[in-house]
Amino acid sequence: MDIKIKNATLSLIQGDITLQETDAVVNAANTRLAGGAGVDGAIHATGGPSIMAECRKIGGCPTGQAVITAGGNLKARFVIHTVGPVYQGGGSGEAAQLKSAYLESLKLASARGLKSLAFPAISTGVYAYPLEEAARIALMTVMDYIGEHSDLELVRFVLFSRKMYDIFAGELKKLIQQPEQ
Numbered sequence: 001m002d003i004k005i006k007n008a009t010l011s012l013i014q015g016d017i018t019l020q021e022t023d024a025v026v027n028a029a030n031t032r033l034a035g036g037a038g039v040d041g042a043i044h045a046t047g048g049p050s051i052m053a054e055c056r057k058i059g060g061c062p063t064g065q066a067v068i069t070a071g072g073n074l075k076a077r078f079v080i081h082t083v084g085p086v087y088q089g090g091g092s093g094e095a096a097q098l099k100s101a102y103l104e105s106l107k108l109a110s111a112r113g114l115k116s117l118a119f120p121a122i123s124t125g126v127y128a129y130p131l132e133e134a135a136r137i138a139l140m141t142v143m144d145y146i147g148e149h150s151d152l153e154l155v156r157f158v159l160f161s162r163k164m165y166d167i168f169a170g171e172l173k174k175l176i177q178q179p180e181q
């Protein structure tokens, strides 16, 4: 599913983030940038050890922030590593942290002059964020950003399962059907 926002395309696909040819792919990392399961493991496995070597030099990344490395053997030239919140019931600032993880990744892409970016569904795996709310925050943050910044031409959400794709597509349909306020 694709929609246009100003000059940019917001796209949802079911697929594997490690195969994307966007300028950068976003990694759902941890605060130590230590690698792990899920997206993080897949990006390091496909991208090769140079990404981890750069991560070690950077040292870490607080929750809600983002850092950038080269893309190693990935098709993407860069990896933006961001850290989403571990969901602990919703009363610990998780929504703001999740929004910030997306926003800081977008800002970093803009600062580097990148034109296209692929996101996974941050915090929806091991970090256990409720899926519909995570999708809504992800979509709203990206839609607001590309509505206000003309530099990014493509933001693609790469959803690993059919279920996650359907959740994102459902939330996106709800958001675009809302009348203008």
Ligand code: ADP
Binding pocket: 015, 016, 017, 018, 028, 029, 037, 038, 039, 040, 042, 084, 120, 121, 122, 123, 124, 125, 126, 127, 128, 158, 159, 160, 161, 164
């Ligand atoms: P977090 O620790 O932020 O929850 P995970 O990597 O555990 O991150 O999961 C985030 C989401 O990414 C989950 O929805 C998971 O199904 C999905 N995922 C796992 N591997 C891939 C992949 N190769 N490409 C895209 N999405 C993936």
